[in-house]
Amino acid sequence: MTEFKAARVLPDHLLANARVLPTRNALIPLLPRNITFCEVGVALGEYSELVLDHGGVSKFIAIDLFTLHEYPEMWGGRIGTELAGRTHAAYFRDRFADELAADRLQLLEGNSTDMVSLLEDRSVDVFYVDAHHSYDAVAAELAVIKDKIAPGGWIILNDYIMHDYMTNTPYGVVQATNDFMIDENWEMLHFCLQSGMFCDVAIRKVVD
Numbered sequence: 001m002t003e004f005k006a007a008r009v010l011p012d013h014l015l016a017n018a019r020v021l022p023t024r025n026a027l028i029p030l031l032p033r034n035i036t037f038c039e040v041g042v043a044l045g046e047y048s049e050l051v052l053d054h055g056g057v058s059k060f061i062a063i064d065l066f067t068l069h070e071y072p073e074m075w076g077g078r079i080g081t082e083l084a085g086r087t088h089a090a091y092f093r094d095r096f097a098d099e100l101a102a103d104r105l106q107l108l109e110g111n112s113t114d115m116v117s118l119l120e121d122r123s124v125d126v127f128y129v130d131a132h133h134s135y136d137a138v139a140a141e142l143a144v145i146k147d148k149i150a151p152g153g154w155i156i157l158n159d160y161i162m163h164d165y166m167t168n169t170p171y172g173v174v175q176a177t178n179d180f181m182i183d184e185n186w187e188m189l190h191f192c193l194q195s196g197m198f199c200d201v202a203i204r205k206v207v208d
């Protein structure tokens, strides 16, 4: 059994400007405008579509392993049904054909930290982190993201929860996020509730 590691307690000053929202979707209209947005772990693009539909995103970078076609039985068989014989990347390209044609969307296929490393420093306004949810994976992603984020940019982390009770999988998102916030001086801007408490948090670097 995996040993449980409690998250470090966030100090008051990193929570003073935090606002609670009812859902992650409620955060989308509050995003800065004319931004470069990078979603790390897009799956079938459900959240990507909501963000792109919002209209405030000039450039959208979609990072994923793009290997979901290897798991057609996942999500109760929904993956196989939706992909309908296409590869994961082909499905995503079809779904967002207009965005690709308009040169508004870039796909980066591969491991999250490797793909984020390819981005220019200080070039992304908002990262949405929703790939592997282990402590090591999230900590590694945050370690590369911090050089890629533009001044004043946001990092949103999905599944800010200790344990996935649906699949009985321990998560490390809370511990990795809190460590990053404390060690790198990032404050919480938004805490987005979710009906099963698979919450999101949006964080921003404190200006010294």
Ligand SMILES: C[S@@+](CC[C@H](N)C(=O)[O-])C[C@H]1O[C@@H](n2cnc3c(N)ncnc32)[C@H](O)[C@@H]1O
Pocket (backbone or CB within 6 Å): 039, 040, 041, 042, 043, 044, 045, 046, 047, 048, 063, 064, 065, 066, 067, 068, 110, 111, 112, 113, 130, 131, 132, 137
């Ligand atoms: C929970 S799903 C993302 C859901 C999506 N953000 C949404 O809200 O609609 C997680 C995705 O992360 C991808 N993923 C998992 N581990 C990864 C890694 N190490 N590097 C890149 N992508 C990864 C999976 O392929 C999957 O598509």
